[in-house]
Structure formats: C-alpha cells, structure tokens
Amino acid sequence: MKVTLTVNGTEYARDVEPRLLLIHLLRDELGLTGSHWGCDTSNCGACVVWLDDTPVKSCTVLAVMADGHRVLTVEGLANGASLDPVQQGFAHCHGLQCGFCTPGMMLTARWLLNNNPHPSSYQVREAISGQVCRCTGYENIVKAVLWAAEYEAGG
Amino acid sequence: MTGPGVAGQETGAYGAIPRKEDARFVRGQGTFVDDISLPGMLHGAILRSPLAHARIISVDASAALAHPKVEAVLTGADLAGRGLAWMPTLSADVQAVLATDKVRFQGQEVAFVVAQDRYAARDALELIAVEYEPLPPLIDARTALAQDAPLVRDDVPGRADNRVFDWNAGDKTATDAVFATAEVRVGCDMVYPRSHPAPLETCGIVAASDAVTGRLTVWSTSQAPHAHRTLYSVITGLPEHKIRIVSPDIGGGFGSKVPVYPGYLCAIVASMITGRPVKWVEDRSENLMSTAFARDYHMHGEIAATADGRILGVRARVLADHGAFNATAQPAKYPAGFFHIFTGSYDLQAAFCEVTGVYTNKAPGGVAYSCSFRVTEAVYLVERLVDLLARELGMDPAQLRMRNLLRPEQFPYTCPTGWQYDSGDYPRAFALALDLAGYQGLRREQAERRARGEYMGIGISFFTEGVGAGPRAHMDILGLGMADGADLRVHPTGKVVLAISVQTQGQGHETTFAQLVAHELGLTPDDVEVVHGDTDRTPFGLGTYGSRSTPVSGAAAVLAARKVRDRARLVAAATLELSPDDLEWLDGKWRVRGDPDRGAGIAEIAMAAHSSLELPDGVEGHLDASAVYNPPNLTFPFGAYICVTDVDPATGEVTVRRFIAVDDCGVRINPMIVEGQVHRGLADGIGMALMQAIAFDENGNCLGGSFMDYLLPTALECPSPELGATVTPSPHHPVGAKGIGESATVGSPPAVVNSVVDALAPFGVRHADMPLTPANVWRAIQGRPVRPDLAVS
Ligand code: FES
Ligand code: FES
Numbered sequence: 001m002k003v004t005l006t007v008n009g010t011e012y013a014r015d016v017e018p019r020l021l022l023i024h025l026l027r028d029e030l031g032l033t034g035s036h037w038g039c040d041t042s043n044c045g046a047c048v049v050w051l052d053d054t055p056v057k058s059c060t061v062l063a064v065m066a067d068g069h070r071v072l073t074v075e076g077l078a079n080g081a082s083l084d085p086v087q088q089g090f091a092h093c094h095g096l097q098c099g100f101c102t103p104g105m106m107l108t109a110r111w112l113l114n115n116n117p118h119p120s121s122y123q124v125r126e127a128i129s130g131q132v133c134r135c136t137g138y139e140n141i142v143k144a145v146l147w148a149a150e151y152e153a154g155g
Numbered sequence: 156m157t158g159p160g161v162a163g164q165e166t167g168a169y170g171a172i173p174r175k176e177d178a179r180f181v182r183g184q185g186t187f188v189d190d191i192s193l194p195g196m197l198h199g200a201i202l203r204s205p206l207a208h209a210r211i212i213s214v215d216a217s218a219a220l221a222h223p224k225v226e227a228v229l230t231g232a233d234l235a236g237r238g239l240a241w242m243p244t245l246s247a248d249v250q251a252v253l254a255t256d257k258v259r260f261q262g263q264e265v266a267f268v269v270a271q272d273r274y275a276a277r278d279a280l281e282l283i284a285v286e287y288e289p290l291p292p293l294i295d296a297r298t299a300l301a302q303d304a305p306l307v308r309d310d311v312p313g314r315a316d317n318r319v320f321d322w323n324a325g326d327k328t329a330t331d332a333v334f335a336t337a338e339v340r341v342g343c344d345m346v347y348p349r350s351h352p353a354p355l356e357t358c359g360i361v362a363a364s365d366a367v368t369g370r371l372t373v374w375s376t377s378q379a380p381h382a383h384r385t386l387y388s389v390i391t392g393l394p395e396h397k398i399r400i401v402s403p404d405i406g407g408g409f410g411s412k413v414p415v416y417p418g419y420l421c422a423i424v425a426s427m428i429t430g431r432p433v434k435w436v437e438d439r440s441e442n443l444m445s446t447a448f449a450r451d452y453h454m455h456g457e458i459a460a461t462a463d464g465r466i467l468g469v470r471a472r473v474l475a476d477h478g479a480f481n482a483t484a485q486p487a488k489y490p491a492g493f494f495h496i497f498t499g500s501y502d503l504q505a506a507f508c509e510v511t512g513v514y515t516n517k518a519p520g521g522v523a524y525s526c527s528f529r530v531t532e533a534v535y536l537v538e539r540l541v542d543l544l545a546r547e548l549g550m551d552p553a554q555l556r557m558r559n560l561l562r563p564e565q566f567p568y569t570c571p572t573g574w575q576y577d578s579g580d581y582p583r584a585f586a587l588a589l590d591l592a593g594y595q596g597l598r599r600e601q602a603e604r605r606a607r608g609e610y611m612g613i614g615i616s617f618f619t620e621g622v623g624a625g626p627r628a629h630m631d632i633l634g635l636g637m638a639d640g641a642d643l644r645v646h647p648t649g650k651v652v653l654a655i656s657v658q659t660q661g662q663g664h665e666t667t668f669a670q671l672v673a674h675e676l677g678l679t680p681d682d683v684e685v686v687h688g689d690t691d692r693t694p695f696g697l698g699t700y701g702s703r704s705t706p707v708s709g710a711a712a713v714l715a716a717r718k719v720r721d722r723a724r725l726v727a728a729a730t731l732e733l734s735p736d737d738l739e740w741l742d743g744k745w746r747v748r749g750d751p752d753r754g755a756g757i758a759e760i761a762m763a764a765h766s767s768l769e770l771p772d773g774v775e776g777h778l779d780a781s782a783v784y785n786p787p788n789l790t791f792p793f794g795a796y797i798c799v800t801d802v803d804p805a806t807g808e809v810t811v812r813r814f815i816a817v818d819d820c821g822v823r824i825n826p827m828i829v830e831g832q833v834h835r836g837l838a839d840g841i842g843m844a845l846m847q848a849i850a851f852d853e854n855g856n857c858l859g860g861s862f863m864d865y866l867l868p869t870a871l872e873c874p875s876p877e878l879g880a881t882v883t884p885s886p887h888h889p890v891g892a893k894g895i896g897e898s899a900t901v902g903s904p905p906a907v908v909n910s911v912v913d914a915l916a917p918f919g920v921r922h923a924d925m926p927l928t929p930a931n932v933w934r935a936i937q938g939r940p941v942r943p944d945l946a947v948s
Contacts, residue, residue, distance in 0.1 A: 017274065024273075033190035034183020036406070038355045039439040043862035046355055074183030083181065091177040094831050098661030099180030100187065100355040100406030125870035132862070134355045134407045135661045137834035138870040 003067045007032065008076025016063050022056075023047045025063035026073060034074035034103045038132070045131025048104030049073045055111050057130075074103035077110065085148040086110050095144030097135035104131055109145045118149055167743070168673035168680055171827035174666040175680070176659070185404040188359040189436045191374050196361070197226055199422050199435035200276035202266040202283050203445065204258035207294070207516040207855020208305060209287035211254055211265070219268055219282040224275035226429050228283070229267040229421055231255035239424060242390050245414055245632055246490070248319075248481035249310075250519060252417040258287070259307055259479035260518050261855050262444035267421035269433055292516040292855040293317065296453060296476035299513035307479055307514040319481050319512035324495035325470075325572045330507035333468040337459035341543045346924045347532045348848040349451035349476065349517070351443050351865060352524040354660070356406020358446055359436035360419045364426040370397045371426075375419055377402045378412040379698025381656055382635060384690045386415050387423065402688035408660035409900075410523035411447045413484040413700050440860045447484070447520030448849055451476040452532045456497075458540040464550050466501050466559045468571075471508040471536055475521065481512065482519035484700070485528045486630035486637065492522055492529030493621055495572040499537035500581055500619045500793060501559040506571040516855050525839060525900035528701055530620040538616045538905035539922065542912065546921065552615050552909070553594055557585060560617065567886070574621055576791040577885050577893075579819070584881045585617060588795035588817040591879050597799060605917060610802040611812075614910025618796070618902035621789035622894035623706025632697065638785040639703075640694030641711035643672065643719055645778035647765040649758025651676065651683045653715075656696020657708040658688035662896060663828045664704060668712055670824050671890070675716035676757045677743020694781060702792075702894025705824065706885075711784035713889040718780035723760040725774045730755060730763045790885045790893035794818040796837075798906040802914040807933030809911055811841055811872065814903070817879035821893035829895050830878055836899020837876050842868040843900075844907035848926045 004013045007030060014029055026032045026049065037059055038046035047059040050072035058071075077084045086109045089095065096102040105128055112119055112127040119127070124145045125138065133141060179185050216228040231253040234240040241249045254265050266283050270276035293305045299317040308314050334340060360375040371393055377383045380400040388395035405412065422435040437446070453474040459467045475491060477483065485492045491510040498506045522528055541559075545552040560581040561568055568576045597613050604611045627636030642654040653672050658664060669683035686692050696708060720740065727745040728735040731753070738745045738754070746754030755763075757778075764770075764778045799813040814837050823829045846866040849859035859865035884891025904925065911927050912920055915935060923935040931941040 019274070027190075028192075028273075031192075032183075033187075034185075036187070036356070037189070038357070038406075039862045041439070041861045041863045044355060044439075074181075078182060087181040090181050091173055094174065094827050096177060096180055096661075097663070097831055097835065098355070098405060098407045099176070099185050102180055103183050106181065121875070129869045129871045132355060132867050132869065134353060134409070134867070135835050136831060137836075137838035137876065138873050139834045139875055140831060142870065142875070 001064050003064050005066045005069055005071055007071045008073060018062070018064055020063040022058040022061040022063045022066050026058060032073050032075050036100055036103065038100065043132065045104045046101055048107050048131060050107060050111065055108050072107065074106060077106060084110060085151045086113065086145065089144035089148035089151065093140050093144040093147050095136065095140045101131060101133040105133065105141055109148065112145065113149055113152065117152060121146060168670045169824050171825060172666065172680060174663045175669065176663065176665045187356055187404050187406055188361060188374055188376050191361045191403065193361065193363060193432040196432040196434055197269045197271060197429060198273040198276045199425055199433050200268050200280055201264050201418055201421065201441065202268065202280045203441065204254065204261060204263040204265055206258060206287055206289055207261045208290040208292035209258050210290060211257060212286040212288055214266060215284040216266060219279040222275065222279045222282060224271040225268060225279045226271065227269040227425055229253060229425060234424065237424065239390065239420065242415065242420060244480055244482035245484040246481045247487065250480035250482050252420050256310060260516050261857050262441065262518060264417040267425060269425045269429060294516060294851050294853060294855050296474050296513050296515050299515055307516060317514040319477050319514055320490045321511050322490050323507065323509040325507035326505055327507045330468050330470050330505040333505045334457065334459045334470065337467050338462040339460045339544070339547060340457060341540065341547045342455065342457035343539065343543055343922050344455050345536065345539060345922060347450040347452040347454065347535055348925055350449050350524060350843055350847045351849050351859065352409035352411040352449060353443065353865065353867060354407030354409055354411060357437045357439060357442040358412060358416055358418065360422045361432055361434045362422040362426040363432040364423065366430055370399065371423065372399045373423065374401045374403055376405055376412045378408045378660060378700050380658065380688060380690050381695045382632065382697055383415055385635065390420065391423065400690045402658050405660035409525045410449070410700050412660065413698065414447055414482055416446055439862060443849065443865055444857045444860045445518050447523040448518055449521065449524035449526055450532060451521060454532065454536050456536045456540050458544050460544055464548050464555050464558055466503045468503055468505040469498060469537060469540060470506065471497060473508065473510040475510055475512040476515050476517065477512045477521050478515060478517040478519040480519040483522040484632065485522045486624055486632060488629060489528070493527065494529040494533045496530055496574050496619065496621055497533035497537050498570045498572060499534065500561060500617045502561050502565065503571065517851060525836060525897040527620045527622050527897045527901050528624070531901045534616065534618040534901050535905045538618070538909065542909045543921065553589060556615065556617055557582060560585060575788060576619060577788055577887060578883045579791065579793055580881060580883050581617065581793060584793065584817045584819050585795040587879050587881060588797055588815055591817065591877055592797040592815045610804055610914040610917070612800040612802060612910035612914025614798045614906045614908065614913055616796045616902050616906035616909065619791055619793040620898060620901050621791050622702035622897065623786055623790045624701050624703055625789055626787060627785050635697060637697050637707070638783050639696030639708040639711050640781060640783045641708065641715045642694050642781040643715040643779060645719055645757065645761045647762050649682065649761040651678065652686060653683055653712055654686040654693040655708050655712060656694050657699040657704040660699065662699070662704065662832065663825065667705065667824050667828060668709065671709055671712050672716045675713055675720060678757060702896040705892050706790045706888060706894045707784055707786055709892060710786065710889045711782045714782035714784060715780045718782060719778050722774065722778055722780065723757055725771055726764045727755045727760050729768060729771055787887050790821065790888055792818065792820040792893040792895060792898050794898055794902050796902050796906040798910040800910040800914055802911060802932060804936055807929035807936065809845055809927055809932060811874050811907065813877065814874050815877045816899060817881065818895065818898055819881045819883050820895035820898065821885045821888065822882060822891040824892060832895050833878060833899045834876055836897065837903050838868050838873045839900040840903025840907055841873060844904045844925050845927050
C-alpha cells in the first residue's frame with residue numbers, strides 16, 4: 001500500500017505491507033533509529049512518537065494509519081543545533097542512563113509541557129506512567145521535565 | 156591513606172558533572188544493536204518450544220525453506236553436523252543451542268530461520284513442523300530430588316538425578332554449638348522468587364562473517380565483549396584474533412547480557428552459511444522466557460541470639476532452582492555466588508550455610524539482575540531474620556541492628572564464612588539514615604495510625620556487599636582470571652585516549668573514567684576520550700557486571716595514568732634540567748619544590764616527550780602507558796535503607812510513601828551518577844518486593860512472559876527517594892572507591908518487605924513472601940500462604 005507521511009518536516013512516500021508497524025517504517029525504512037522498540041504488548045513506551053499533535057505508541061500504529069499525517073520523532077525535537085529545553089533538562093538532571101527509553105520519555109514530556117506548562121511532579125509522573133524506564137527509577141526524569149518547565153518559564 | 160581522590164583532599168576532576176554520552180542520546184543518535192543495518196543483511200528468528208518438557212520426534216523445515224524470502228533454516232540436526240548443537244555455559248555445564256533430543260523448558264530454541272526481512276522470518280516460523288512427545292515436566296524445585304522426579308538432564312551420561320551441586324560455607328560444628336545453647340532461636344522459610352532483569356533493550360546481535368579474510372565481526376548486546384570473543388573462539392574453532400566483538404550502545408544489562416545465548420551462535424553460524432550479515436533481535440516474550448532469569452532461591456534461615464538481643468549466629472539451607480541448564484555466570488569456585496556473605500553487617504560468632512542446586516524444566520540462568528553474585532538473596536535472608544528476631548524479642552528493629560552492627564574498629568573484618576570486609580563505619584551510616592527518616596517520629600505516627608485502624612509500615616535494611624570481582628587467586632570465569640586492562644595514549648598536545656576493557660550499559664563510563672584519568676593527570680574530563688566496547692580497540696578484561704567497573708577497571712585506568720605521570724616527571728625534569736627528585740606533583744602539574752611557579756603540566760610534557768629533546772637513559776619517548784589490575788580483595792560497599800509503606804487492608808494494595816537510602820561506596824567519582832545508580836536499584840527493590848515474578852503453572856507454562864504479566868514499576872509506584880551518603884574509602888583501591896551499581900538492588904527488597912510485614916503486624920503476620928501484590932497481601936492478612944503465581948492481579 002502507498003503511504004505518504006511527513007516526518008520531522010520531511011515528506012516521505014513509501015510502498016509498504018499493510019501490516020507494517022509505524023515503528024518499523026520509521027526505523028527500518030526511513031533509517032530514523034532514535035525511536036526504539038521494547039515490548040510486544042504496548043506497555044513500555046520506548047516507541048513513543050507524535051502522530052500529528054499527540055504522543056502515540058508507534059508499535060501500536062500501522063504505518064498506513066499515518067498516511068497523510070505528521071510524525072514527530074526524537075530526531076525532530078531539536079531546532080537545528082539548539083536543543084529543546086526538554087533535551088537540555090534530561091542531560092542536565094541525569095534523566096537518562098542507557099538512553100533507551102529517553103526518546104519516548106522526551107516526546108511525552110514535550111507534549112505535557114505544551115499542554116501544561118507548569119506541571120506538578122505528580123502530573124509529570126502521571127504523564128509518563130504508560131512508559132517504562134529500567135535505569136533511572138524515574139526520579140531524575142521527573143526532575144528533568146520540571147527543569148525544562150522552569151527554563152521555559154524563564155526561571 | 157593518601158593521594159588524589161581521597162575524601163577530604165583535593166577534588167580535582169571529580170564531581171557531579173553532566174555525562175559526555177548524553178549528547179548523542181538526547182538527539183536519538185545512540186547506536187544500539189538493532190540500529191545497525193549492513194548491506195545485504197538478513198534477519199533471523201527463533202522457533203521456540205511451546206512445551207516445558209518433551210522429546211523431539213521430528214523437525215520438518217521444508218515448507219519454511221520453500222518460502223520465497225527464506226534464505227536458510229537451521230535445526231538442531233544441522234548444528235550437530237557442525238558440532239555446535241551444544242555449547243559450554245559459564246558454569247562448566249553445557250546448554251543446547253538448538254534442541255536435538257529433548258526440549259527442557261518452555262521457550263527453548265528449536266530452529267532458526269534466516270529471511271530477507273524480519274516479518275518474513277517470523278512468518279516462516281509458522282511453516283516449521285515439529286512433532287513432540289510430551290514428557291512430565293519438573294516445575295517445583297522442592298520435588299526435584301524426589302525418587303520419581305522426571306530426569307531433566309538425561310543428555311549427561313550416568314546422571315541419575317537432578318542435583319547440580321551441593322555446596323556449603325562456614326563452620327557447621329561451631330554454628331550448631333552456638334544454636335544449641337542460644338537463649339533465643341528464630342527460623343523462617345522464605346522464597347526469593349524468580350525474577351527477570353528485563354532491560355528495556357532486549358538481546359540482539361548482528362553477525363558478519365567474511366569468508367575471504369576469515370574474520371568474524373559481531374555487534375551484540377554484550378556486557379563482556381572480551382570474554383565473548385574467547386568463548387566464540389573456543390566454541391566455533393575460529394582463531395581468536397580473527398574475531399571482533401563490538402558492544403555498541405547497550406540499553407541496560409543488569410547482568411542479563413553477560414552470557415552467550417543460543418540466538419547469538421545461530422546468527423553467527425547463519426552468517427557463515429549464507430555469507431551475509433545476519434541480525435537477530437529477540438522480542439520481549441523471548442527475552443522474559445529464555446534469557447537469564449534471576450534468584451529463585453528457596454531458603455530456610457535461622458538466627459540465634461541472647462535474650463537481651465545479642466546476635467550469635469545464623470545458618471541457612473537453600474534449594475537453588477537453576478533451570479534446565481546450569482548457566483549461571485559467577486566466579487567458578489562459588490556455585491552459589493557470594494551467598495555466603497549472609498552473615499551481613501553483624502558481629503556474630505558463627506555461621507553456616509548449605510546450598511543445593513537443582514535442575515528443573517525452566518529457563519536457565521540465576522545470577523543476574525544486579526545481584527552482586529547472589530548477595531541479594533543473602534541480604535534478604537539475614538535482614539528478614541533480624542526483623543523476625545526483633546519481633547520475637549519485642550525489640551525495636553533499629554535498636555536491635557544498632558546493637559549488633561560491626562564497629563568501625565573491627566575493620567578489616569573477617570566474617571565467619573571467610574570474607575574480609577575492607578572498611579566500614581556502619582553505625583555512622585545507620586544513624587544518618589534514622590535521622591533522615593525521623594525514625595522516632597515515624598514510630599509515633601505509626602502508633603497513632605494503628606490506633607485509628609490504619610496500617611503503616613516502617614522497614615529497615617542494613618546491607619554489606621562484596622563487589623569488584625576479583626582476586627585472580629580465587630576468582631575466574633571459565634578459567635579466565637578476573638583482572639582488567641587499561642591502555643592510555645597521550646597525544647603530543649596532551650589530549651588523552653583511554654581504552655578500557657569494560658563498557659557501559661548506562662552507567663556512564665565515558666564520563667566517570669574520563670574523570671578518573673583527568674584527575675590523575677591534571678586535565679579536564681573533556682581532554683580524555685574513553686574507548687570501550689570494541690575488542691579490536693581495547694585491552695582484555697572481563698567486562699561490566701557485579702559492580703566491578705570502578706573497583707577493577709577504574710583501578711587499572713588510574714594505575715595507567717599514574718605510570719604516565721611518573722614518566723612525565725622524568726621528561727619534565729629533563730626539560731627543566733633538574734633531577735626528578737626536585738619535582739613534586741601539585742595542583743595538576745609537576746612543579747619545582749620550593750618554587751611552585753616553575754613546572755610543567757601534562758600537555759607541555761607530552762609535547763616534549765614527542766620532541767627531539769634528549770631524554771635521560773632508560774626513558775622511552777612518548778607518555779603512553781598501560782596497566783592490568785588484579786584486585787587484592789573485593790570492595791565492600793554498605794548502606795542503610797528505610798522504607799515507609801501504607802497498606803490498604805481491604806484491597807491489599809501497598810503504597811511506598813518514602814524511601815530513605817544512605818549509601819557508602821567509598822570515594823564518589825561522580826556523585827550524580829552514583830545517585831542515579833541508587834535511584835535505579837530502589838525502583839528494582841520496589842518492583843521485586845511488590846510486583847515482579849516469573850511464575851509457572853504446573854505444566855511449566857511461563858506466567859511472566861510479557862509486560863502485561865511481568866509487572867514493572869512505573870513512575871507512579873516509585874517514590875521520590877531521599878538519599879544520604881557517608882564516605883569510608885576502600886583501603887586497597889587506588890582512589891578509595893567501591894562499587895555502587897548493585898547496592899540498592901541488593902539492599903532495598905528486604906526494606907520493602909520488612910515494611911509491609913511491619914504494617915501487617917496487627918494481623919499477626921510474621922512473614923510473607925514476595926511479590927507482595929495486592930492479592931498476596933490480602934492472603935497474608937487472611938492467614939493464607941502467598942502464591943507467586945498470583946503475581947498478576
Ligand atoms: S515497543 Fe513497547 S510500547 Fe511500543
Ligand atoms: S535510561 Fe535506560 S531505560 Fe530509561
């Protein structure tokens with residue numbers, strides 16, 4: 001099936017099997033390996049990207065469902081050389097260790113701050129509760145997101 | 156002790172600096188195994204046994220081979236033809252690569268398909284017809300030694316039962332004598348359930364065999380690339396210098412990426428057969444069902460004490476479920492790992508433990524998941540026993556611990572089972588934890604809540620672990636001594652490249668090791684590039700696990716740097732036309748004694764060492780150096796943890812309200828990274844104590860084969876931890892550091908369980924096994940035994 005989608009501002013057209021998952025289209029066909037795959041059951045969130053303006057688990061979206069839509073992945077978070085405050089926050093607060101969950105966590109965090117610029121730590125925890133990190137115990141991820149919120153508020 | 160890096164002296168390049176590796180990770184530019192794509196690369200998939208125990212009658216792959224996108228299919232018979240159907244494990248046993256005679260656990264590898272893409276490889280698995288003759292499975296380890304138990308390992312000639320080993324440590328006679336006369340004795344059966352490390356990245360490999368050069372290049376999720384290279388050479392017969400193992404970025408390991416797995420070998424053989432690179436990446440259920448599990452210890456522990464609360468001795472009998480193959484990864488001399496450190500942190504007279512390992516029809520493994528080679532099980536046992544003793548004596552568990560902790564003046568301390576603890580100030584760390592927790596206030600609050608019918612628990616754990624394996628006289632894996640090398644190159648401009656034998660799975664080696672070397676040489680961490688995870692570019696060493704990177708490889712890096720510094724002194728003396736004795740190392744430079752403004756730093760000296768300067772006799776040019784570090788002893792980090800929980804008696808739900816953790820890992824190179832390691836381990840403890848378990852039904856079906864069933868803590872279950880630190884340097888490590896990577900995973904589960912049991916004390920609950928899921932807590936309240944298979948609730 002033909003699918004045309006815009007990923008990080010670039011339009012791609014591909015002919016794909018109907019069953020191809022969006023995560024595999026991104027990784028294997030488009031070479032955007034920043035989004036990861038971590039489970040068979042939509043539990044881990046390593047694969048989170050935005051479909052239009054909403055975070056989705058791209059292992060649970062067929063590539064063809066993204067036809068005509070916009071996708072944002074970790075590779076599109078920075079604005080050229082300047083990192084998104086969320087990216088800065090993760091590095092600044094040690095919000096990552098192995099880095100495997102990080103792209104998905106940052107994309108959810110970016111969405112959260114767009115919709116709630118001053119989240120409480122509980123709201124951050126709630127926002128990422130559909131995603132798993134095996135390294136950080138989440139504490140520094142929460143700090144990273146709060147750091148980014150403060151940074152964006154000019155703090 | 157003296158020297159750079161010792162607490163209280165100069166801080167130099169140490170400190171909480173951001174990590175170098177983050178620049179690529181936050182941009183999504185890490186390179187994990189599954190990110191690697193080579194021209195012409197094929198994809199492998201494994202057909203696994205649906206049964207726990209069955210004889211294989213036939214395997215027919217003809218339909219799969221006819222699939223238009225399938226390039227090859229490997230079966231056990233194919234591998235047997237190459238002498239590769241079985242491979243050695245890390246524990247002197249063998250493990251089937253692809254089953255030939257029987258399948259021995261659900262999920263065991265039966266056939267390997269190689270196809271043009273990953274979807275086609277999966278499709279073709281369905282086209283392989285396997286005929287099985289089901290056999291009764293052995294699932295309950297407690298029945299493994301019964302007369303009529305099914306025999307798991309009939310492949311081994313002469314084997315008549317399921318016993319893997321019998322092993323003991325300590326002095327039985329002395330211990331029995333102590334118990335015979337003790338005023339108080341308390342015992343308890345406890346199970347440390349089977350769990351799985353479940354790093355977020357599963358295991359995988361890209362194998363590329365080049366028939367022309369004879370070289371094999373492997374990118375794999377390996378915590379021990381050098382050991383893997385040697386193993387692959389031994390297994391396949393390929394000359395070792397023709398094998399290159401690359402561990403690229405690794406998405407967490409926690410011990411599960413130490414062994415060689417059948418899928419790796421299948422990919423290697425498939426690449427040799429097809430002449431093309433072959434990638435194999437397991438899916439999550441394969442990961443949870445077949446790669447190294449952890450724990451699975453059935454323990455009976457006893458503690459003896461005086462009536463006024465002086466602990467006299469401990470003893471334990473353990474039944475260890477090793478699964479179908481003995482594939483544990485620990486120093487060969489210790490089949491139960493370091494379990495015999497179960498005397499814990501206490502000053503006691505005698506101890507004895509005996510461990511029997513058995514085969515069952517379950518996945519192999521046992522030593523994984525940040526366990527410090529089974530110190531997890533040991534700490535859990537002794538910390539539960541101390542709480543049980545406190546209950547028996549009617550004493551506060553904090554007071555009982557404080558009364559019995561080893562005192563600072565007893566170090567170095569040799570425990571009754573033979574470990575020599577290098578250093579410690581236990582009462583100081585414990586007092587700090589009690590203070591941070593506001594312990595007395597918590598007890599008052601608990602009493603008030605109890606009066607209102609609310610169930611709040613306060614759980615304490617004090618742990619000691621031995622990490623940094625290890626002294627080569629006692630420790631080897633497959634005959635390879637546990638030393639690690641470091642190579643240091645100093646470029647003419649004074650920039651440095653450090654090549655190390657260990658590699659990071661998230662621990663931040665690129666930063667910490669740069670700090671270690673920069674600190675010794677008066678450089679900044681940015682001046683040091685750390686090369687790791689590539690056997691062609693790094694010196695030999697056994698890898699990252701058992702919290703050994705900083706204790707062993709870190710020491711090698713420091714020693715190499717000190718060699719550089721010593722040589723630099725000679726070169727500096729030559730440039731200044733002085734005697735080396737006239738120079739002293741001060742503030743990162745060799746300076747003239749009494750005239751500290753005159754001197755030279757490493758950058759100037761490096762340029763001189765590469766120049767036409769005439770060097771003194773016996774001084775080679777350049778400043779490069781290397782070192783191999785053979786540790787004289789393990790390092791013994793310790794800590795005091797306090798966990799506060801609230802339990803809803805109606806639902807059995809446990810909420811972890813607070814977690815206070817004081818760790819002493821000696822000198823901290825990068826405290827930010829150290830704290831991050833602790834954060835992770837506390838989450839592990841909450842996970843293991845409250846939700847994670849790999850259980851089986853009576854037919855051997857794995858009940859924890861996906862993240863729907865094997866529950867991991869999320870941000871909502873993990874509290875914001877409250878950390879504290881004390882610093883007691885290791886006297887034998889070059890900078891006084893100890894390992895930290897596993898401390899919190901080792902120390903935190905008993906704190907959580909002690910807390911929940913404390914909360915349930917009004918119900919008369921004395922002990923309840925993990926995982927303390929709502930269903931199991933509810934059962935404990937009802938006075939019914941817990942059931943590990945009720946992990947899912
Ligand atoms: S890969 Fe785990 S949720 Fe998508
Ligand atoms: S940083 Fe490793 S899984 Fe989150």
